[in-house]
Amino acid sequence: MKNLKNYTIVLLLLVFSGCSEDIESVNYDEINPSIFPSSEADIQAIVASAYYPLRGSYGNGIHSTSENGLMFILDATTEILQGPYGVQQEASLHSYKASSTAFTRFYDVFYNKISSMTLSIDRIENSKVNELIKKQAIAEIRCARGLLAYELFDLYGPLVVAPLEVLKNPLKEEPLARLSNAEMVNFIENDLKAAAENLKSPAETPYGRLSSGMARMVLVRLYLHEKRWAEVEAQTNAIIGMNYYGLEDDYVGLWDVKAPVESREVIWAVPADYAGTSENQWQLMCLPANFPGRGGYGTIQSSWKFYDSFEATDIRKNALIAEYTGTDGVTYNRANPANYMQLGPIPLKIDPDAARTTALTTVDIIVYRYPDVLLSKAEALVNKTGTPTQEAIDLVNVVRKRAKISELQLVNYATIDKFNDMILLERSHEYWCENGQYRSDLIRHGKFTEHAKALNGAASQSEPYKALFPFSLARISEGKGKFIQNTGYIN
Template identity: 90%
Template sequence: MKNLKNYTIVLLLLVFSGCNEDIESINYDEINPSIFPKSEADVQAIVASAYYPLRGSYGNGIHSTSENGLMFILDATTEILQGPYGVQQEASLHSYKASSTSFTRFYDVFYNKISSMTLSIDRIQNANVNELVKKNAIAEIKCARGLLAYELFDLYGPLVVAPLEILKSPLNEVPLARLSNAEMVSFIEKDLKEAAADLKAPGDTPYGRFSNGMARMVLIRLYLHEKRWADVEEQANAIMAMNYYGLDADYVGLWDVKPPVNSKEVIWAVPADYAGTSENQWQLMVLPANYPERGGYGTIQSSWKFYDSFEATDIRKTALIAEFTGTDGVTYNRANPANYMQLGPIPLKIHPDAARTTALTTVDIVVYRYADVILSKAEALVNKTGTPTQEAIDLVNIVRKRAKISEIQLANYNTLAKFNDMILLERSHEYWCENGQYRSDLIRHGKFTEHALDLNGAASQSAPYKALFPFSLDRISEGKGKFIQNPGYN
């Protein structure tokens, strides 16, 4: 166990901190490209910098498990999470607007990282190092750029993507317009397809790094977003044909203190460590202060509506804590929620890690799993033709069987509407508190506003335009008329 933890921490330092002996982050965008990179070690340091914004850091890691991360905010716009105050309540009520910095910040903090990766690719292409090293490095950066671009596109719609020639002339201030939807999709798709062609197979890829399976997984998410069902099926088939991935028998154990380094289900995870190189703060976010052994801030809850949607024997419900006896000796539950469970159960998902010595935990942040491939293919098969099939039902049952619940029958889901309602529910049960993509699932099926209104009633400020987040007023101003705000926020 100790050796495995040491391995994970060392890998994190390599992945997220480059080759600096003092383990300090380096802004590679400020390094003179005429003298860097000069060696294979320099190239690997640049690759490490591409992973840097994708880690779990509170300040500048987009996969933070705090309110500054995707999962927290995006699941809070659905019935999976609810917030009693602050930014989490804004998310729950869909009350965000252009002045809501917690919602505009994802673009403000991370959009220029796409430009940084574009410059990194150019520097590596022009480096005098081994061609295979260059090819592998560029593939990793393209996967990172494709992933980050997709995540921001999912939040805001098309982005500004600066061309290389403009990035090479930073002193020339050129206002740029957002890409069209087709241009944005093409940009992401090209990166991910090229990455999939050159990245290593999952069995040859170190834990925490990108494989060709990961590139194809993000392509699935992109194609789901665009309802390109045949393309979803194609990428799912390609991943399945690798004959590498499979469901882990122990669903709950995927979020144990022991990292799932050898799990064939994990497509990509962000390793976490006590040093804060990449932080997992989820226990701190969800556990009440009086939780036994070690508590937290209790900033977010699930909803009783979500809790009640599970079948009684579903093991995926295990970590939705509906009752606990606090350090004050009082038992809290739905009947006696106090300020800890008034909206819903505690959505712990990961191991409590009561032995942790700091506010952080070493439970890794699992972002993508093979179960997503299975359910995505099932959805694609049905929506491609408009008719549910036994093949799609069988795929769903693979996931349900692992969850210890009954198999479903085609006769009960024999229309497109019935099947899609079922697949949405199944996705919410399988992926809650992982990558926040259930919001996108609801949007894809036209249910985002409907679910928000049903959950919060008259208090909800949801509307169809809230499916996209707003851009900050600063970005609009900088655009000098070329950068157009999303509809509804003017």
């Protein structure tokens, strides 16, 4: 991979890895602030620590492509992915409850990382390092904190966000209540706005690092979540106005073994490597053991319902593998699925990387791309006024043209309901198996439960309250009456 990618990987490895006998993990929450940070290198090490929970890692990286990561578990609550057993099936059937650790773990594992970033910002602010270096470092950490806080908010609703004075007095036990929705949104919004103002432009930002474009992209997602349409439009216009981003001609090539380091379409990606510093395990998750080249565990499939929703010529459908001949010489497909395709095709959006020698791949984890900006602006334009427009249709057609499918005509989407149904479908087709945000799209339009029941029929346990995941019983107990469980969950 290119030097920038290697630099990011090496820096993370040096700071955090416990894989080598010669490298010890460093906990910056236990370092004496009177002597650390005292140099630019110290500041950069603290910034690198903010990326640690955002990487792809089975144990503690929120963008893992395993069942411990957002994409896998969130897309599995929709028609994009289905699981025949385990937590995958629990996600598909919406049968999760407060004792379902696969669904409560995201809060339990990651909420304290927000506190760690708060302490990091305070340490940098009080350091004697160059003010410009401090400003850039704080902006990067605030973007990371805003992103992580948004992702947890999207899963659970408002969180507990410990104020700095509480964090600086850790020996005093002080149960805290969750923020109100307005307070939570304000916290995330303030972080991302400050980051957007002070981070470097996409053109100046090394691949894999957070830029002003990424800060604005997460603001778009936050404002979509809150249906603040005018602000979605303003932020998408700001991103478009950077005159940097655009669509690649080669859609499939974005997920090649060679990282899209120079791509103007990628807003933010998590670099992956064989060493496990940041892991991409997707082939292992979705490929059957008998898949030609190198197989996997076959833990997850797509659904035939999702597959059938694509137009025949849509190139985005090609990575949904509807037929293959296994190493046993048998051809598997919808008519002969065995236990490999009984729910749907194999969702292999990334390069098979058949030459990989470990369970991991170097295909990077793309989290946000420019088409989301175009589709988000189209949705905002229509929902702000309640009337579909030619401008909105034209934005959608930019994405569809690259997908090799027919252009839409405004006359066929003249009502807001028809337009929103279309935009939801287009989002699912463009963004399947990327950041898991299609779940949030369905929730925003009141379709989450409806789609789950249409997919699974009587087996579905979906209810409107399942739009939020439960918190663990341990967190509720720790709260001593201040921490309130999400509505609907009792055990």
